[in-house]
Amino acid sequence: MTGDVVPKSTPLNALHRASGARMVDFGGWDMPVHYGSQIEEHHAVRRDAGVFDVSHMQVVDLEGAGVREFLRRALANDVEKLRAPGKALYSCMLNEAGGVVDDLIAYHFREDWFRLVVNAGTAETDIAWLESLRESMGATFTLTPRRDQAILAVQGPRARERFTDAFPHTAGATRELAPFNAALVGEMMVARTGYTGEDGFEVVLPATRAVESWQALVNAGVRPAGLGARDTLRLEAGMNLYGQDMDDATSPLDAGLAWTVDLKSQRDFIGRSALESRGQRHRFLGLVLEGTGGVLRAHQSVRAAGGEGEITSGSFSPTLAKSIALARLPLDAAPGDRVEVMVRDKPLAARVVKPPFVRHGKILTT
Amino acid sequence: MKLPKDLRYTASHEWARREADGTVSVGITDHAQEQLGDIVFVEAPQPGRKVAAGESVGVVESVKAASDIYAPFAGEIVAANGELGAAPEKVNEDAFAAWMYRIRPDTAADLDKLLDAAAYEKSAT
Numbered sequence: 001m002t003g004d005v006v007p008k009s010t011p012l013n014a015l016h017r018a019s020g021a022r023m024v025d026f027g028g029w030d031m032p033v034h035y036g037s038q039i040e041e042h043h044a045v046r047r048d049a050g051v052f053d054v055s056h057m058q059v060v061d062l063e064g065a066g067v068r069e070f071l072r073r074a075l076a077n078d079v080e081k082l083r084a085p086g087k088a089l090y091s092c093m094l095n096e097a098g099g100v101v102d103d104l105i106a107y108h109f110r111e112d113w114f115r116l117v118v119n120a121g122t123a124e125t126d127i128a129w130l131e132s133l134r135e136s137m138g139a140t141f142t143l144t145p146r147r148d149q150a151i152l153a154v155q156g157p158r159a160r161e162r163f164t165d166a167f168p169h170t171a172g173a174t175r176e177l178a179p180f181n182a183a184l185v186g187e188m189m190v191a192r193t194g195y196t197g198e199d200g201f202e203v204v205l206p207a208t209r210a211v212e213s214w215q216a217l218v219n220a221g222v223r224p225a226g227l228g229a230r231d232t233l234r235l236e237a238g239m240n241l242y243g244q245d246m247d248d249a250t251s252p253l254d255a256g257l258a259w260t261v262d263l264k265s266q267r268d269f270i271g272r273s274a275l276e277s278r279g280q281r282h283r284f285l286g287l288v289l290e291g292t293g294g295v296l297r298a299h300q301s302v303r304a305a306g307g308e309g310e311i312t313s314g315s316f317s318p319t320l321a322k323s324i325a326l327a328r329l330p331l332d333a334a335p336g337d338r339v340e341v342m343v344r345d346k347p348l349a350a351r352v353v354k355p356p357f358v359r360h361g362k363i364l365t366t
Numbered sequence: 367m368k369l370p371k372d373l374r375y376t377a378s379h380e381w382a383r384r385e386a387d388g389t390v391s392v393g394i395t396d397h398a399q400e401q402l403g404d405i406v407f408v409e410a411p412q413p414g415r416k417v418a419a420g421e422s423v424g425v426v427e428s429v430k431a432a433s434d435i436y437a438p439f440a441g442e443i444v445a446a447n448g449e450l451g452a453a454p455e456k457v458n459e460d461a462f463a464a465w466m467y468r469i470r471p472d473t474a475a476d477l478d479k480l481l482d483a484a485a486y487e488k489s490a491t
Contacts, residue, residue: 039429228429295406295426316404316406344432
């Protein structure tokens, strides 16, 4: 037995608490779940702009010779797509059995500098995994977990405009930034990425600048939003959450992530042979609850025509004002199907849809 | 903590209020709604149902989690607040106005055995 583990805190912890945030333990981190109303924060991001403290996520810099070849072996997506400086790529990192060690974003800045941003809960495992792989490949580049950096996600239809109001000196470098590209501006990395289905930036900056940067954004009209809204936003956007929609025992092919697995070249990435021999066994689709008998939640079982399935993420969608879910379903399941979900011993009717549910403020499923 | 002195409370975060007709209105406390966050679904028990003390009789779901509502004592459910089905956010707005169901206690004195505001406050913090 170990004693109580003190949760880790981000540089914005005191500010969150002073702002009246409800704090929760999130993967060993003391994080804000909301600042009053999760649903209002959700709507603020869909309609205007919100800012999330995601400094619990881990920046890892890979610098030196051979990084590209290393990542072509370590990642299921192909960093060969990253040629222009600042280009970003979403990828899974697999184990030999084809399970997902983590999902991450890889950024390319120079041939001898790539940056990964990985999940908080898996950061230590990831770093150990990457280090042991580096050793086995005899590579010499350095691998640096950047614990001196904070990360803010500024998201919403007016996020970029308000970000530029708060940080006018970034305007030149970020105005023309295309989606899934990042710019280095002074001490900041500004990336046009996100986890909400809205436009916006994810910004890596020195931890020492986190508080003043947060305040500048709030002064520019950006609403603080907690991890609660972040979860309902990403669910509506049909984006997977590691540890819930997939984990180290789940194939990306069964978690709706086939589009991120690049099998085009003969590249021998870790997990490839397992994926190819195992094939796809499930379809990963969305569910919309019909009627109002409860709320869809992770682990509820789904009865489909072709057999049993399981919800991996579910909640109430503030935008649809209905309960929605992501689910692992039998291979023959398809959008338009009707299924039954067991919600507290009651079978409730749900409709199968193709995620995303919402993108850029618009409802895509009816 | 918002906690009317004239109500009784349970350790499972219900409040209970005696009505003029001898029935008891039950809801969840302000502390409970705050813990749950935005409430999006309330399922109250069917009138006519006989329930035991501590029996799960309904459910409150927020964006975050589902939480059972319990009967504070044995009795018969006599009414359910249908308004909350269409407007569950009323529980967040005023938890002590948003009664979920009314119960006729088998033993009227059971209400007085529940926690008073001071004892609830102690148990909830």
